[in-house]
Amino acid sequence: MKNILIATDFSSNAQHACKIGVEIAHKMNAKIHLLHVFALPIVNPELPEFYDFKGYYDIKFSLLEKAIHRLPIGDLEFKIHCEAGISFPDQAMEICEKENIDLFVIGHTGSSALEELFIGSNTTQILLNKKIPILSIPLSFQWKEKMKLAFAYDNKPLNNAKSIQSLRTFASKYSDKIFAFHVANYNNSEEVYTHLKQFIPFNEFELTTQVDENVNDGILEYVSNQSMDILCIIPRKHSFIDRLFHVSYTKEFSRYSAIPILTLPE
Structure with a gap:
Protein backbone atom coordinates (compact mmCIF):
# COMPACT_ATOMS: atom_id res chain seq x y z
CA MET A 1 0.00 0.00 0.00
CA THR A 109 -21.07 7.53 13.89
CA GLY A 110 -23.05 4.30 14.24
CA SER A 111 -22.61 2.04 17.25
CA SER A 112 -21.15 -0.47 14.81
CA ALA A 113 -20.01 -0.30 11.20
CA LEU A 114 -22.55 -2.93 10.21
CA GLU A 115 -25.38 -1.00 11.86
CA GLU A 116 -24.56 2.03 9.79
CA LEU A 117 -24.50 -0.10 6.65
CA PHE A 118 -28.08 -1.17 7.21
CA ILE A 119 -29.55 2.22 8.06
CA GLY A 120 -27.88 4.01 5.15
CA SER A 121 -25.33 6.82 5.09
CA ASN A 122 -22.42 8.32 3.19
CA THR A 123 -20.36 5.50 4.65
CA THR A 124 -22.65 2.93 3.06
CA GLN A 125 -22.31 4.46 -0.39
CA ILE A 126 -18.55 4.51 -0.07
CA LEU A 127 -18.29 0.95 1.26
CA LEU A 128 -20.27 -0.30 -1.73
CA ASN A 129 -17.86 1.23 -4.25
CA LYS A 130 -16.35 -1.14 -6.79
CA LYS A 131 -12.82 0.26 -6.99
CA ILE A 132 -11.11 1.02 -3.66
CA PRO A 133 -10.58 -0.97 -0.43
CA ILE A 134 -12.36 0.88 2.39
CA LEU A 135 -11.75 0.63 6.13
CA SER A 136 -14.67 1.96 8.19
CA ILE A 137 -13.79 2.53 11.85
CA PRO A 138 -16.26 3.04 14.73
CA LEU A 139 -15.44 5.62 17.37
CA SER A 140 -15.41 3.07 20.19
CA PHE A 141 -12.85 0.75 18.60
CA GLN A 142 -9.34 0.69 20.06
CA TRP A 143 -6.70 -0.10 17.45
CA LYS A 144 -4.12 -2.73 18.38
CA GLU A 145 -0.80 -3.96 17.05
CA LYS A 146 -2.19 -7.48 16.64
CA MET A 147 -5.80 -8.30 15.78
CA LYS A 148 -7.93 -11.13 14.44
CA LEU A 149 -9.07 -10.47 10.87
CA ALA A 150 -12.24 -12.31 9.83
CA PHE A 151 -12.92 -12.74 6.11
CA ALA A 152 -16.51 -13.55 5.11
CA TYR A 153 -16.04 -15.74 2.04
CA ASP A 154 -19.02 -16.52 -0.22
CA ASN A 155 -17.38 -19.46 -2.04
CA LYS A 156 -17.07 -17.50 -5.29
CA PRO A 157 -13.96 -16.73 -7.37
CA LEU A 158 -11.71 -13.91 -6.12
CA ASN A 159 -10.81 -12.35 -9.45
CA ASN A 160 -9.57 -8.95 -8.27
CA ALA A 161 -5.82 -9.38 -7.73
CA LYS A 162 -5.54 -5.99 -6.03
CA SER A 163 -8.23 -6.91 -3.50
CA ILE A 164 -6.55 -10.22 -2.70
CA GLN A 165 -3.21 -8.47 -2.24
CA SER A 166 -4.81 -5.84 0.01
CA LEU A 167 -6.32 -8.57 2.18
CA ARG A 168 -3.04 -10.49 2.40
CA THR A 169 -1.00 -7.35 3.11
CA PHE A 170 -3.37 -6.15 5.83
CA ALA A 171 -3.41 -9.58 7.45
CA SER A 172 0.38 -9.90 7.31
CA LYS A 173 0.78 -6.62 9.20
CA TYR A 174 -1.94 -7.03 11.82
CA SER A 175 -3.16 -10.62 12.08
CA ASP A 176 -1.42 -13.96 12.52
CA LYS A 177 -3.54 -15.29 9.68
CA ILE A 178 -6.74 -14.68 7.73
CA PHE A 179 -9.66 -16.19 9.64
CA ALA A 180 -11.87 -17.08 6.67
CA PHE A 181 -15.39 -18.32 7.25
CA HIS A 182 -18.35 -19.33 5.12
CA VAL A 183 -21.97 -19.35 6.23
CA ALA A 184 -24.05 -22.28 4.97
CA ASN A 185 -26.88 -24.51 6.16
CA TYR A 186 -24.55 -27.52 6.19
CA ASN A 187 -20.83 -28.10 6.74
CA ASN A 188 -19.14 -27.77 3.33
CA SER A 189 -15.67 -26.83 4.57
CA GLU A 190 -13.80 -29.19 2.24
CA GLU A 191 -15.44 -27.75 -0.87
CA VAL A 192 -14.94 -24.14 0.25
CA TYR A 193 -11.32 -24.79 1.27
CA THR A 194 -10.57 -26.19 -2.20
CA HIS A 195 -11.95 -23.02 -3.79
CA LEU A 196 -10.27 -20.55 -1.44
CA LYS A 197 -6.76 -21.99 -1.68
CA GLN A 198 -6.83 -21.23 -5.42
CA PHE A 199 -6.67 -17.54 -4.53
CA ILE A 200 -4.92 -17.34 -1.14
CA PRO A 201 -1.95 -19.54 -0.12
CA PHE A 202 -3.21 -22.26 2.23
CA ASN A 203 -0.65 -21.34 4.91
CA GLU A 204 -2.07 -17.79 5.19
CA PHE A 205 -5.61 -18.69 6.27
CA GLU A 206 -7.73 -21.03 8.30
CA LEU A 207 -11.29 -21.81 7.27
CA THR A 208 -14.46 -22.38 9.26
CA THR A 209 -17.95 -23.18 8.04
CA GLN A 210 -20.49 -21.40 10.19
CA VAL A 211 -23.59 -23.58 9.98
CA ASP A 212 -26.69 -21.39 10.08
CA GLU A 213 -29.92 -21.09 8.11
CA ASN A 214 -29.68 -17.30 8.26
CA VAL A 215 -26.59 -15.68 6.76
CA ASN A 216 -26.88 -12.52 8.85
CA ASP A 217 -27.10 -14.55 12.05
CA GLY A 218 -24.17 -16.69 10.94
CA ILE A 219 -21.90 -13.71 10.35
CA LEU A 220 -22.83 -12.10 13.65
CA GLU A 221 -22.37 -15.33 15.58
CA TYR A 222 -18.98 -16.14 14.06
CA VAL A 223 -17.50 -12.68 14.57
CA SER A 224 -18.84 -12.44 18.12
CA ASN A 225 -18.07 -15.99 19.28
CA GLN A 226 -14.57 -15.99 17.81
CA SER A 227 -13.76 -12.50 19.21
CA MET A 228 -12.81 -11.07 15.83
CA ASP A 229 -11.43 -7.54 15.68
CA ILE A 230 -11.99 -6.69 12.00
CA LEU A 231 -14.50 -8.04 9.48
CA CYS A 232 -13.47 -8.13 5.82
CA ILE A 233 -16.14 -8.52 3.14
CA ILE A 234 -16.45 -8.30 -0.65
CA PRO A 235 -19.86 -6.84 -1.56
CA ARG A 236 -21.09 -8.19 -4.90
CA LYS A 237 -24.38 -8.78 -6.63
CA HIS A 238 -26.40 -11.91 -6.01
CA SER A 239 -24.25 -13.15 -3.13
CA PHE A 240 -24.97 -13.52 0.58
CA ILE A 241 -22.91 -10.37 1.18
CA ASP A 242 -25.12 -8.45 -1.24
CA ARG A 243 -28.20 -9.62 0.66
CA LEU A 244 -26.51 -8.65 3.90
CA PHE A 245 -26.22 -5.06 2.69
CA HIS A 246 -29.83 -4.79 1.59
CA VAL A 247 -31.75 -6.35 4.47
CA SER A 248 -32.97 -4.29 7.39
CA TYR A 249 -31.38 -5.94 10.40
CA THR A 250 -30.61 -3.18 12.87
CA LYS A 251 -32.24 -4.83 15.89
CA GLU A 252 -29.52 -7.47 15.99
CA PHE A 253 -26.81 -4.95 16.66
CA SER A 254 -27.71 -4.38 20.27
CA ARG A 255 -25.79 -7.63 20.90
CA TYR A 256 -23.00 -6.98 18.42
CA SER A 257 -19.64 -5.46 19.33
CA ALA A 258 -18.43 -2.47 17.33
CA ILE A 259 -15.58 -3.49 15.03
CA PRO A 260 -14.14 -2.02 11.83
CA ILE A 261 -15.32 -3.23 8.44
CA LEU A 262 -12.82 -3.67 5.60
CA THR A 263 -14.59 -3.87 2.24
CA LEU A 264 -12.74 -4.97 -0.88
CA PRO A 265 -13.78 -4.39 -4.52
CA GLU A 266 -15.12 -7.41 -6.37
Whole structure:
Protein backbone atom coordinates (compact mmCIF):
# COMPACT_ATOMS: atom_id res chain seq x y z
CA MET A 1 0.00 0.00 0.00
CA LYS A 2 1.56 3.26 -1.16
CA ASN A 3 -1.27 5.80 -0.75
CA ILE A 4 -3.79 5.98 2.09
CA LEU A 5 -6.70 8.43 2.02
CA ILE A 6 -8.26 9.54 5.31
CA ALA A 7 -11.51 11.52 5.40
CA THR A 8 -12.27 14.09 8.06
CA ASP A 9 -15.14 16.40 8.92
CA PHE A 10 -13.27 17.45 12.11
CA SER A 11 -15.68 15.47 14.31
CA SER A 12 -14.50 13.23 17.15
CA ASN A 13 -15.11 10.04 15.17
CA ALA A 14 -13.18 11.48 12.21
CA GLN A 15 -10.27 12.44 14.46
CA HIS A 16 -10.25 8.89 15.82
CA ALA A 17 -10.16 7.47 12.29
CA CYS A 18 -7.37 9.89 11.35
CA LYS A 19 -5.15 8.65 14.16
CA ILE A 20 -5.71 5.04 13.14
CA GLY A 21 -5.15 5.88 9.48
CA VAL A 22 -1.80 7.43 10.36
CA GLU A 23 -0.85 4.33 12.37
CA ILE A 24 -1.63 2.18 9.34
CA ALA A 25 0.38 4.50 7.08
CA HIS A 26 3.40 4.13 9.35
CA LYS A 27 3.01 0.35 9.30
CA MET A 28 2.75 0.32 5.50
CA ASN A 29 5.23 3.18 4.94
CA ALA A 30 2.56 4.87 2.84
CA LYS A 31 1.84 8.45 1.82
CA ILE A 32 -1.05 10.06 3.71
CA HIS A 33 -3.81 11.96 1.92
CA LEU A 34 -6.14 13.88 4.24
CA LEU A 35 -9.49 14.84 2.69
CA HIS A 36 -12.19 17.27 3.74
CA VAL A 37 -15.27 17.83 1.57
CA PHE A 38 -17.49 20.79 2.40
CA ALA A 39 -20.89 21.72 1.01
CA LEU A 40 -21.34 25.14 -0.50
CA PRO A 41 -23.92 27.36 1.24
CA ILE A 42 -27.17 27.74 -0.67
CA VAL A 43 -27.42 31.28 -2.00
CA ASN A 44 -30.74 32.82 -3.04
CA PRO A 45 -30.09 34.60 -6.37
CA GLU A 46 -32.99 36.98 -5.71
CA LEU A 47 -31.35 38.36 -2.58
CA PRO A 48 -28.49 40.87 -2.70
CA GLU A 49 -26.06 38.75 -0.68
CA PHE A 50 -22.43 38.27 -1.47
CA TYR A 51 -20.85 34.85 -1.09
CA ASP A 52 -17.11 34.84 -0.50
CA PHE A 53 -16.09 31.41 -1.79
CA LYS A 54 -12.36 32.02 -1.37
CA GLY A 55 -12.82 33.16 2.23
CA TYR A 56 -14.94 30.12 3.03
CA TYR A 57 -12.44 27.80 1.32
CA ASP A 58 -9.51 29.37 3.17
CA ILE A 59 -11.19 28.71 6.52
CA LYS A 60 -11.72 25.05 5.67
CA PHE A 61 -8.19 24.69 4.31
CA SER A 62 -6.75 26.23 7.48
CA LEU A 63 -8.70 23.75 9.62
CA LEU A 64 -7.37 20.92 7.48
CA GLU A 65 -3.78 22.14 7.87
CA LYS A 66 -4.19 22.28 11.65
CA ALA A 67 -5.69 18.79 11.65
CA ILE A 68 -2.79 17.23 9.73
CA HIS A 69 -0.18 18.88 11.95
CA ARG A 70 -1.87 17.54 15.10
CA LEU A 71 -1.38 13.99 13.84
CA PRO A 72 1.80 11.96 14.50
CA ILE A 73 2.90 12.10 10.87
CA GLY A 74 6.62 11.86 11.61
CA ASP A 75 8.66 11.59 8.43
CA LEU A 76 5.78 10.26 6.31
CA GLU A 77 4.92 12.12 3.11
CA PHE A 78 1.47 13.74 3.15
CA LYS A 79 -0.91 15.79 1.02
CA ILE A 80 -4.13 17.57 1.98
CA HIS A 81 -7.24 17.80 -0.19
CA CYS A 82 -9.90 20.43 0.50
CA GLU A 83 -12.84 19.99 -1.87
CA ALA A 84 -16.16 21.76 -2.36
CA GLY A 85 -19.00 19.58 -3.55
CA ILE A 86 -22.51 18.29 -3.10
CA SER A 87 -21.74 14.57 -2.90
CA PHE A 88 -19.09 13.44 -0.43
CA PRO A 89 -18.91 9.89 -1.88
CA ASP A 90 -18.42 11.22 -5.43
CA GLN A 91 -15.72 13.67 -4.37
CA ALA A 92 -13.95 11.01 -2.33
CA MET A 93 -13.95 8.49 -5.17
CA GLU A 94 -12.62 11.14 -7.55
CA ILE A 95 -9.64 11.74 -5.25
CA CYS A 96 -9.12 7.98 -4.91
CA GLU A 97 -8.81 7.61 -8.67
CA LYS A 98 -6.69 10.72 -9.16
CA GLU A 99 -4.18 9.83 -6.43
CA ASN A 100 -4.12 6.04 -6.98
CA ILE A 101 -5.36 5.41 -3.44
CA ASP A 102 -4.78 1.90 -2.10
CA LEU A 103 -6.85 2.22 1.09
CA PHE A 104 -9.53 4.70 2.14
CA VAL A 105 -9.98 5.11 5.91
CA ILE A 106 -13.20 6.64 7.19
CA GLY A 107 -14.82 6.98 10.61
CA HIS A 108 -18.53 6.63 11.25
CA THR A 109 -21.07 7.53 13.89
CA GLY A 110 -23.05 4.30 14.24
CA SER A 111 -22.61 2.04 17.25
CA SER A 112 -21.15 -0.47 14.81
CA ALA A 113 -20.01 -0.30 11.20
CA LEU A 114 -22.55 -2.93 10.21
CA GLU A 115 -25.38 -1.00 11.86
CA GLU A 116 -24.56 2.03 9.79
CA LEU A 117 -24.50 -0.10 6.65
CA PHE A 118 -28.08 -1.17 7.21
CA ILE A 119 -29.55 2.22 8.06
CA GLY A 120 -27.88 4.01 5.15
CA SER A 121 -25.33 6.82 5.09
CA ASN A 122 -22.42 8.32 3.19
CA THR A 123 -20.36 5.50 4.65
CA THR A 124 -22.65 2.93 3.06
CA GLN A 125 -22.31 4.46 -0.39
CA ILE A 126 -18.55 4.51 -0.07
CA LEU A 127 -18.29 0.95 1.26
CA LEU A 128 -20.27 -0.30 -1.73
CA ASN A 129 -17.86 1.23 -4.25
CA LYS A 130 -16.35 -1.14 -6.79
CA LYS A 131 -12.82 0.26 -6.99
CA ILE A 132 -11.11 1.02 -3.66
CA PRO A 133 -10.58 -0.97 -0.43
CA ILE A 134 -12.36 0.88 2.39
CA LEU A 135 -11.75 0.63 6.13
CA SER A 136 -14.67 1.96 8.19
CA ILE A 137 -13.79 2.53 11.85
CA PRO A 138 -16.26 3.04 14.73
CA LEU A 139 -15.44 5.62 17.37
CA SER A 140 -15.41 3.07 20.19
CA PHE A 141 -12.85 0.75 18.60
CA GLN A 142 -9.34 0.69 20.06
CA TRP A 143 -6.70 -0.10 17.45
CA LYS A 144 -4.12 -2.73 18.38
CA GLU A 145 -0.80 -3.96 17.05
CA LYS A 146 -2.19 -7.48 16.64
CA MET A 147 -5.80 -8.30 15.78
CA LYS A 148 -7.93 -11.13 14.44
CA LEU A 149 -9.07 -10.47 10.87
CA ALA A 150 -12.24 -12.31 9.83
CA PHE A 151 -12.92 -12.74 6.11
CA ALA A 152 -16.51 -13.55 5.11
CA TYR A 153 -16.04 -15.74 2.04
CA ASP A 154 -19.02 -16.52 -0.22
CA ASN A 155 -17.38 -19.46 -2.04
CA LYS A 156 -17.07 -17.50 -5.29
CA PRO A 157 -13.96 -16.73 -7.37
CA LEU A 158 -11.71 -13.91 -6.12
CA ASN A 159 -10.81 -12.35 -9.45
CA ASN A 160 -9.57 -8.95 -8.27
CA ALA A 161 -5.82 -9.38 -7.73
CA LYS A 162 -5.54 -5.99 -6.03
CA SER A 163 -8.23 -6.91 -3.50
CA ILE A 164 -6.55 -10.22 -2.70
CA GLN A 165 -3.21 -8.47 -2.24
CA SER A 166 -4.81 -5.84 0.01
CA LEU A 167 -6.32 -8.57 2.18
CA ARG A 168 -3.04 -10.49 2.40
CA THR A 169 -1.00 -7.35 3.11
CA PHE A 170 -3.37 -6.15 5.83
CA ALA A 171 -3.41 -9.58 7.45
CA SER A 172 0.38 -9.90 7.31
CA LYS A 173 0.78 -6.62 9.20
CA TYR A 174 -1.94 -7.03 11.82
CA SER A 175 -3.16 -10.62 12.08
CA ASP A 176 -1.42 -13.96 12.52
CA LYS A 177 -3.54 -15.29 9.68
CA ILE A 178 -6.74 -14.68 7.73
CA PHE A 179 -9.66 -16.19 9.64
CA ALA A 180 -11.87 -17.08 6.67
CA PHE A 181 -15.39 -18.32 7.25
CA HIS A 182 -18.35 -19.33 5.12
CA VAL A 183 -21.97 -19.35 6.23
CA ALA A 184 -24.05 -22.28 4.97
CA ASN A 185 -26.88 -24.51 6.16
CA TYR A 186 -24.55 -27.52 6.19
CA ASN A 187 -20.83 -28.10 6.74
CA ASN A 188 -19.14 -27.77 3.33
CA SER A 189 -15.67 -26.83 4.57
CA GLU A 190 -13.80 -29.19 2.24
CA GLU A 191 -15.44 -27.75 -0.87
CA VAL A 192 -14.94 -24.14 0.25
CA TYR A 193 -11.32 -24.79 1.27
CA THR A 194 -10.57 -26.19 -2.20
CA HIS A 195 -11.95 -23.02 -3.79
CA LEU A 196 -10.27 -20.55 -1.44
CA LYS A 197 -6.76 -21.99 -1.68
CA GLN A 198 -6.83 -21.23 -5.42
CA PHE A 199 -6.67 -17.54 -4.53
CA ILE A 200 -4.92 -17.34 -1.14
CA PRO A 201 -1.95 -19.54 -0.12
CA PHE A 202 -3.21 -22.26 2.23
CA ASN A 203 -0.65 -21.34 4.91
CA GLU A 204 -2.07 -17.79 5.19
CA PHE A 205 -5.61 -18.69 6.27
CA GLU A 206 -7.73 -21.03 8.30
CA LEU A 207 -11.29 -21.81 7.27
CA THR A 208 -14.46 -22.38 9.26
CA THR A 209 -17.95 -23.18 8.04
CA GLN A 210 -20.49 -21.40 10.19
CA VAL A 211 -23.59 -23.58 9.98
CA ASP A 212 -26.69 -21.39 10.08
CA GLU A 213 -29.92 -21.09 8.11
CA ASN A 214 -29.68 -17.30 8.26
CA VAL A 215 -26.59 -15.68 6.76
CA ASN A 216 -26.88 -12.52 8.85
CA ASP A 217 -27.10 -14.55 12.05
CA GLY A 218 -24.17 -16.69 10.94
CA ILE A 219 -21.90 -13.71 10.35
CA LEU A 220 -22.83 -12.10 13.65
CA GLU A 221 -22.37 -15.33 15.58
CA TYR A 222 -18.98 -16.14 14.06
CA VAL A 223 -17.50 -12.68 14.57
CA SER A 224 -18.84 -12.44 18.12
CA ASN A 225 -18.07 -15.99 19.28
CA GLN A 226 -14.57 -15.99 17.81
CA SER A 227 -13.76 -12.50 19.21
CA MET A 228 -12.81 -11.07 15.83
CA ASP A 229 -11.43 -7.54 15.68
CA ILE A 230 -11.99 -6.69 12.00
CA LEU A 231 -14.50 -8.04 9.48
CA CYS A 232 -13.47 -8.13 5.82
CA ILE A 233 -16.14 -8.52 3.14
CA ILE A 234 -16.45 -8.30 -0.65
CA PRO A 235 -19.86 -6.84 -1.56
CA ARG A 236 -21.09 -8.19 -4.90
CA LYS A 237 -24.38 -8.78 -6.63
CA HIS A 238 -26.40 -11.91 -6.01
CA SER A 239 -24.25 -13.15 -3.13
CA PHE A 240 -24.97 -13.52 0.58
CA ILE A 241 -22.91 -10.37 1.18
CA ASP A 242 -25.12 -8.45 -1.24
CA ARG A 243 -28.20 -9.62 0.66
CA LEU A 244 -26.51 -8.65 3.90
CA PHE A 245 -26.22 -5.06 2.69
CA HIS A 246 -29.83 -4.79 1.59
CA VAL A 247 -31.75 -6.35 4.47
CA SER A 248 -32.97 -4.29 7.39
CA TYR A 249 -31.38 -5.94 10.40
CA THR A 250 -30.61 -3.18 12.87
CA LYS A 251 -32.24 -4.83 15.89
CA GLU A 252 -29.52 -7.47 15.99
CA PHE A 253 -26.81 -4.95 16.66
CA SER A 254 -27.71 -4.38 20.27
CA ARG A 255 -25.79 -7.63 20.90
CA TYR A 256 -23.00 -6.98 18.42
CA SER A 257 -19.64 -5.46 19.33
CA ALA A 258 -18.43 -2.47 17.33
CA ILE A 259 -15.58 -3.49 15.03
CA PRO A 260 -14.14 -2.02 11.83
CA ILE A 261 -15.32 -3.23 8.44
CA LEU A 262 -12.82 -3.67 5.60
CA THR A 263 -14.59 -3.87 2.24
CA LEU A 264 -12.74 -4.97 -0.88
CA PRO A 265 -13.78 -4.39 -4.52
CA GLU A 266 -15.12 -7.41 -6.37
